[in-house]
Amino acid sequence: MKAAVVTFPGSNCDRDLAVAFERAGFEVARVWHKDSALPAGTDVVGVPGGFSFGDYLRCGAIAAQSPIAAAVQAHAARGGYVLGICNGFQVLTEMRLLPGALMRNAGLTFNCKTVELKVATTASAFTQAYARGQSLMIPIAHHDGNYTIDAEGLQRLRGEDRIAFTYGQNPNGSMDDIAGVLSENRRVLGMMPHPERANDPLLGGNDGAGLFAGLMGGMALA
């Protein structure tokens, strides 16, 4: 399985995401945002955390206009997998691959700590390795993670079982405690917490490893 990790000039979790994919057995290619195509045979695109273009205003908005964005959108339209973490989630909403928006945290400060997540659905390659309702300890590190969507959109997410993860204790004001959402075809996942930081028992937790392992297995089946 091939993963392509996109680097914007202000990405800073790109290496960490590449390491996590590699640990799960993916062959990983690194892609520069000025590239206009993904490597041939890319199965999953990883959009990493960081501050893509400084992101002083409206995180991810400039990144969504980078040359690579069209290629990522085309990949998704073909049914390819996309994983956006933290800033990557913000970028995916700006690319319109996922609904909703990430606003400034309700507490108005950057917040870095390990939080409890609940697995809200197992019906996706990303979450199939977990049990529904399973509790995971995964770090967050963001200033703009307050997930917001209109009432109708929220209704659809709920009705279509597209909420992937929720927070045990809401750290940022997100609607419905939402920490991650899936696309309609369930192959695009955006999440604020960092599973790639909980991917090694030495770092104090391994609960994120299931996401990458599950993705590897789920894609093999698909």
Place this chain on the structure above:
Amino acid sequence: MSEPEITPEIVAKHGIKPDEWERLLGILGRMPSFTELGIFSAMWNEHCSYKSSKKWLRTLPTTGPQVICGPGENAGVVDIGDGQAVIFKMESHNHPSYIEPHQGAATGVGGILRDVFTMGARPIAAMNSLSFGVPAHPKTSHLVKGVVEGIGGYGNAFGVPTVGGEVRFHKSYNGNCLVNAFAAGLADADKIFYSVASGVGMPVVYLGAKTGRDGVGGATMASAEFDDTIEEKRPTVQVGDPFTEKRLLEACLELMASGAVISIQDMGAAGLTCSAVEMGDKGGLGIKLQLDDVPQREAHMTAYEMMLSESQERMLMVLKPELEDVARAIFVKWDLDFAIVGETIPEDRFLILHGNEVKADLPLSKLSSSAPEYDRPWIETPAAAPLGVVPEIAPISGLRALLASPNYAQKAWVYEQYDSQVGADTLVAPGLGAGVVRVHGTGKALAFTSDVTPRYVKANPFEGGKQAVAEAYRNLTAVGATPLATTDNLNFGNPEKPEIMGQFVGAIKGIGAAVAALDMPIVSGNVSLYNETDGSGILPTPTIGAVGILASLDDLIAGRPAEGDLAVIIGATKGHLGQSALLAEAFGIEAGDAPHVDLAAEKLAGDFIRANRKAFAACTDLGDGGLALAAFEMAEGAGLGVKIDAAEIGFLFGEDQARYLVALPQSGLAALTAAAKAAGVPLALVGQFGGKTVSLGGDSAALADLSALYRSAFAAAVA
């Protein structure tokens, strides 16, 4: 554009003293131009020239088999084996942070990161040591919020994990906060980049962000005392852009890998002036700059402004001319400015051209080598009067006084605003003691700590200086690391006052003695003087940043006590309460001598901890707050209570040095006791972890109750 005439007022405004003015005229043999005066002022101010401190800094031990490069470069370089090196430094940004806390602190972080990656290292860890006025002071809350947000905003976006630091409050910082930023990076030991220029006719290249008027005169401002006109100095504070810094990092590392760099220097204090002079001076060369080619953010900038601008995220480099195209392509890729602004010349000359005019023509080597140097008069700090009778207090009331103080309360409010995990190598995140970061892709790790107890230094500069180093040694040891080397950030008041200079001299002597005895030489550092407002100085604050190595991840001590584990003190307890946290927080008493540090005992105890690390469930250094605070913190972190048998206040809260608190299962006690006896290290069983009650000599309180206080007091104090 014509430049202002040089008048005595203009000279004085540039911080140039009468004797320095005579020296300047002697060097030039003529009146300087306005731009030349600005250049001299930038090179000769305290911040850049270390003119008051140099004599004493030279006495510090700076060598050892582990040291690849000591002080004098952008940062110190230390061997960590396997062909790798750790590169680190700590630097202050005190004055700018007081004037504009967010940008002042942010650019402090930016500056120290550049110092590290200028040498070819990728930053892997940051820390910061912050000292503020009392919470009740009207400026404190604003400063704390701004500084923390500024540090987080810069470091988080740049992508370096902040893994440790200190925050303290004391009335002496009411008018002058301290922001000391530390950064460490990793590089291959044979791929370190230095600032020595070489070769004549080599292009001098400007990299990074454009030059604006921000920060003009910043270094001179940082070398003056404050008074009530400080608000007027806001325009001398620079503005940071971590996004540009991140691109500059990546572009510089790519550039260095391409082989195009002869020498490189970041533009920090006094920007273009300092960086160009340093590269030329070290290489025995002259430098010619054509300012018209400098990328400019604002129109109509003068030579004076460009030479003194402290705009951030800029570098100056001497380039191999045959690789210009390769180098330029890298900067185009990262959308950064790349401009050839001058060249190296054979004669000893700093030649600045702007338009068709010569704006400065100075003997380059004289700018730094002939900078004034002072042997300031100093008087030894008198011995502290002995501590009188200590007021009575119940043990739990004493503990509550500590937990309720923002000095000793949990600092999550601060460190949760910092990304402590980016890089996915953080093994021990901030909270208590040293932070630990794995060396990426290896089985090794580095530990980082920052320490000083300013109250001690004031009471007894020599012992206080020793203690800062000893505490750093212990914090590294407590995570299982072997201390490697040290950076010092010496924050003091006005050195023209003999008693302040006496504090400085005493502290340096103490630091020197300790780093020699504990084999952790000083490899880099920074001096910040004139930390006074309206004539009142700060507590002397020589912050020690230290780095240790864990040769194997198995050496890490990062556990928690389990129910029923024993609490054991390694080291001798006498109950020293002079200058203790208990007296300061419970009674507002800052009296008595600082605890004395037996360096041989420190070494013995440290070696014992490392030799027996497998025996410990948890380990922490005993510092201010003594046994009571350390035992509470260790227990609270594990969600457990603790019972300490002793009821004597000196035993519970005394701050004797060379001690550790360890937790171990009962089954391990006999072997550890035997090992301690064999090593000649004092060991005392003092209590047991477990339950949900904290009990000190029979006085007790519910863990949940104390924990709530401990976790809320900081936010309550600063919000």
